[in-house]
Amino acid sequence: METIQISNSSRHVKLAQAKPCVMALGFFDGVHIGHQQVIEEAKRVADEKKLPLCIMSFFPHPKEVLSNGRKTVPYLMPLSDKQRIFTQMGADTFYIIQFDSKFASLSPKEFVQHYLLDFKVELAVAGFDFTYGCRGEGNMDRMKDDSGGKITGIKVTKMECNGEKISSTLIRSLLFSGEVERISDYLGGSYQIEGKVTVNQACGDFYVHPYYLLPQSGVYDVTVSGKQMNTNLAAIVDDGDVKLIDTKGKKLPFNNDEVVRIHWNKRLPDSLYSQSDRAFHYQNHSVSNRVVV
Template structure:
């Protein structure tokens, strides 16, 4: 799959390489099951027409630009993760268009001409709520008219699970609530992040890479892998920090500064919340200052107790 970043300065040179294609459009944060349905439909159309499949997405998120930076969007995944998923879904080209004030000011017809027709799209596929052009005035019902009949548009209806629309917003909300076990219903897999290992006395801090989210504070069962080793551990989240806990006296199987991938399986029982409370009480009574994670660094028995429960 070819990856092409499109900016104001390189757009013209990029056009020299375009070929007729079927194009899937969207921001695709998280690439959840609704997004996957859009891409699969586009792939089906591309195969029927014997054309390459192009995916066009945008960065940064339009809400960040349109709010003049006042709104920060909590991304579910970085572009590199999107790229890997798109490749698995059969995309031939991935266009990442720089979303800025100039791009946002394009009329719907200008967008269709400059970013669909000029990029070789003869058919586009997008979700039911996809909009384009200044103030989002264009939608899939007017693709044909905005392209003067040269592009056919396919609108993919919303995908639901038990009557609830699958969306990136819903998945973010579940993460912030700590309801990680529900996410595969909407994402198609467990939510995953990447981070760098920093070893401490009784556990390991994980420095999470940009463009990932951490769930609500608490204890979680996670699957951790570096491709060579895969195992289940207990993760502890508190005040935006992430620790992996392991039995007292055992060495951590990953190396200092190693990059690992972590899959969030489920939140552990309320009994672990009680464990946090007891830790806080003991820290207070002993005059130990600092957060719960700092106290856990001093008490490997907490990690031992939790690990035995997973």
């Protein structure tokens, strides 16, 4: 998959690379199963029409720009994770549009002309709540009119799970409350973050990379993927700091400064970690383990 970053000043240069395509539109933070449904529908149509599948997203988040920096959006994943997932889903091109005040001021018809028609989009696919153009006045119901009849707009219906609309906002709220085990219902798998670990025998400090969201402070069961192996560990989240612990007291199987990925499985009782002696206490097959962190 090719990734192409586009700003207002570089747009004309990138047009030369454009080919007739099907375009999936959205911010896609977290790429939850609602987002996946949009991309899968776009892929189905692209295969049917024998056209490339392109995905268009935006950065930074529109709320940050439209609030003049007063609002900060807690991102679920960086662009690199979106690239990895979109590649796995069969996308041919990933367009990342620089969302700034000039882009935000485009009318719906200007957006369609400059970022869809000019990029040779024949069909556009988006979720039921996707909007475009100044003040979000454009939506998929008017795509045909805004494109002068040249683009067919396909609107994917709302997805719900457990009686709730699947959304990035819902997933953030579950992380803020520490309910990581529920997130797999909405993501189609566990929530993952990436960062660097420094090892000190049975425990290590984890430094999360930018644009990920940590769960609420507490103790968690996690799976950690490194270069050579995956291992089940405990993770203590304490006001933005993360400690990784082998509950059997074994040395962590990672190199210092190794980049690892944490899969958040479930929350454990907070009582396993003692603030007073800075130790993790774990009962394993009738054997009490104590790991000083």
